[in-house]
Amino acid sequence: MTPSLREKFLTYLLVIIILVVFMTPIYLILVSSLKPSPIMFSRPPRFIFTPTLQNYYDLFTMRPFHLQILNSLLVALGSTAFSLTIGTMAAYAVSRIKHRRINDVAFWILSMRMFPPIAVVVPYYIIFKTMGLLDTPLALIIVYSTFNIPLTVWLMKGFFDEVPEALEEAAQVDGHGVIATFFRVTLPLTAPGLAVSAVFCFIFSWNEFLFALMLTGSKSQTVTVAVMSFWSSDAVQWGRIMAGSFVILIPGVIFVLTCQRWLVKGLTMGSVKG
Amino acid sequence: MSHTANRDRRIAAVFLIPAIVVLFATTIYPMLYALWLSFRNYDLAKPFIPRIFVGLANYAEVLTSKAFFHALITTFKLMAMTLSAQLVLGVGIALLVSQKLPGMALARTLLLIPMMISPVIVGLVWLFLYFPELGYLNYFLGLVGIGPVPWISSTQWALTAIAIGDIWQWTPFIMMGTAAALQSLSPEPYEAARIDGNSRWDVFRYVTLPQLKPVLVSLLFLRAIDAFKIYDIIFVLTKGGPADATEVISLYIYRQSFTFWRMGVGAAASFVSLIIISVLITLFFKQMQRGQAARAR
Structure with missing residues (x-):
């Protein structure tokens, strides 16, 4: 069954939605680990910011x-x-x-x-x-x-x-x-x-x-x-x-x-x- | 024949005995210890009270306690929620990403990642999403006019919140197993069904699904066994609360043993849960042996 163009489009759309849902938590771990704490829970959530390694630095120095x-x-x-x-x-x-x-x-x-x-x-x-x-x-x-x-x-x-x-x-x-x-x-x-x-x-x-x-x-x-x-x-x-x-x-x-x-x-x- | 038997004996002595000895020492011995404990009044908070034999008193307490049955029901409720969602979503996603289109192999691979993440991390990231007042999830739901949902702070939602975390982590398991099984299906029935002009749903319902059934049963047994043991994600998200809304068997045993220090009661509950899971494991093994026999034919 060769899928029609419309079916292909729908398939890709669904797969992309599924991937976004399943990858978001992992993406959030990475993004939040690079986020300065003052904007951790800013509204709206910020996904574009100057990344910092401060959290990693703290992780290894304070503990x-x-x-x-x-x-x-x-x-x-x-x-x-x-x-x-x-x-x-x-x-x-x-x-x-x-x-x-x-x-x-x-x-x-x-x-x-x-x-x-x-x-x-x-x-x-x-x-x-x-x-x-x-x-x-x-x-x-x-x-x-x-x-x-x-x-x-x-x-x-x-x-x-x-x-x-x-x-x-x-x-x-x-x-x-x-x-x-x-x-x-x-x-x-x-x-x-x-x-x-x-x-x-x-x-x-x-x-x-x-x-x-x-x-x-x-x-x-x-x-x-x-x-x-x-x-x-x-x-x-x-x-x-x-x-x-x-x-x-x-x-x-x-x-x-x-x-x-x-x-x-x-x-x-x-x-x-x- | 005697030659084979001799060789068997030699192989067993050298290769098999070490594993059996180790497993006895590290698994059976602790289980027997738990059995012994379950007949005693063992209270770690009161070390000077003699650990007397109390017969079946701990079992009587466990089996007549409301909290234990509540935990048992909660465990099975959670199991029903997660397994049904994982089955439907997992099979659906498998059908989607098993199509021979560019990029699908990558999608299949990426979707496997959640399974290999430590359950504590899964718990923590969902805690981050659900967090009262601050969590992202309610913010985004708010944008489309839903909520705010008191995910982990209300008795009504907490179990669902945990189920969502588990569904996120283990739907890929059903997807993976189903996708693997789809690849090994023989093409002939499909061609026949197509020539007969059946709809896609009919082909799935009457051709694909019956062939997938043994695999799906095995996968669901494995999920059920895991769901019965669920602990980490609940420990992180709700610790069994609010009130006792998410107190599953594991959390009940944990609380008896490490909050109330009543090791004997905890051990009795452990043993009851061991018996229940043995039933699941036995059924799963029966299924596996049937599968082996079918493959050997």
């Missing part, structure tokens, strides 16, 4: 935002490395084992990702308190891995399923054991999967708020909690909130713009073909 970025990076990278190691191995097992109950194991692992975080916050809080791990990056690394391991297992399972087993059998005929075959033959073929899983683990950890709020204090505070704390002060520092928000959303936006074709797989756990 140790760079340290909070480091905390977030440490937690996100730590959890990504750990989850990727454990999760990839489990994914290989789930993909290769022929036993008929292996699917149940795979679904059990996936279910671990779907339970409400609030239900385990209190136990984590008490357990980490007794272990002296409250307000340490390690606590968050452990907690985030409970989400990232199942994610990695399901993403990587899809990639391992596509590596022909004949390749592995050939390597085994050549005298390589199961483990050597895995590292030398199979794993290199799934490098794109590893990259995608790593980015997903990173973004989920970087964006997480609830656990970070409950399990960290001043020492290991992450960026999401830090930005929220500008809100609870006497005067809401919208400029700094927006500057911080913009910093936080950068990794996610880069991810979407560079690897959007993997989003379907990662966000639907393979229940929708991407």
Whole structure:
């Protein structure tokens, strides 16, 4: 059905309206982060003004935002490395084992990702308190891995399923054991999967708020909690909130713009073909 | 056969056991701890009161409390609002941007951005828009003669305000899944339908929609599971208020545990919610397995 000119026009008009609606909040974060505070809520709202980096300057000088970025990076990278190691191995097992109950194991692992975080916050809080791990990056690394391991297992399972087993059998005929075959033959073929899983683990950890709020204090505070704390002060520092928000959303936006074709797989756990 | 079984065992021992051990230690153990807590009188505000076993008292309290049922109903109300809007908008937008026209690929990509934004940031930017007196939204609505709407300060509007934020963030999810599914549809039924001279709506209703149904069901299950857990955006926008207008299950558990420090009651409520979400998860897995079986055929 080749659309007529009128249909094309209507389609573009609608798509532009939709884009404006969906992009406005993101645009507002950027614009407001560059806005001097006196005109933050001026009427009518001003979109043309001399941009200032004052909010970003305040963000890093009045608060140790760079340290909070480091905390977030440490937690996100730590959890990504750990989850990727454990999760990839489990994914290989789930993909290769022929036993008929292996699917149940795979679904059990996936279910671990779907339970409400609030239900385990209190136990984590008490357990980490007794272990002296409250307000340490390690606590968050452990907690985030409970989400990232199942994610990695399901993403990587899809990639391992596509590596022909004949390749592995050939390597085994050549005298390589199961483990050597895995590292030398199979794993290199799934490098794109590893990259995608790593980015997903990173973004989920970087964006997480609830656990970070409950399990960290001043020492290991992450960026999401830090930005929220500008809100609870006497005067809401919208400029700094927006500057911080913009910093936080950068990794996610880069991810979407560079690897959007993997989003379907990662966000639907393979229940929708991407 | 025994060769395969042996190999299975070796792979399982080396590759699978670490993940299972880690998940047991980090997930099952805290859940069991929550179960243990739910039978105790654990009050963090009164550390010297012994944490005695109280049997099912916490569960009795939760299951007979008005606040808990109110939270449960609010959760499902919010779920109904967000899922229905996301379904209609998501499918509609997917149909629009799936057309083979220049620029549509870019539009599809840009629309995915909201999903990858931290829910706290989503909450904060909508707070900025809704803010009483100052927010931009009422200003622009005022220009077309609407409002001012007391978005987050009235019990009547607060839940809608939260729903709008969630719809903004997750409509792209339905759009993305639907667009992916549209691309994999086979063209033949369309040609047949076109030759028969059917209207566009009929083609969508009787050809496209039935083919999309399994994907849409999966997507809605995933949204429902997430909607049941919703927390961050409400924490930022209303903290469950005004009064209890937006107190969903997560906020109820939060309040019991960290405002009243009644960890036992919070744990009991957590367990009830775990049971409810297990039902959702099981149904979703059934759906997924059906999908896998259909693809294998």
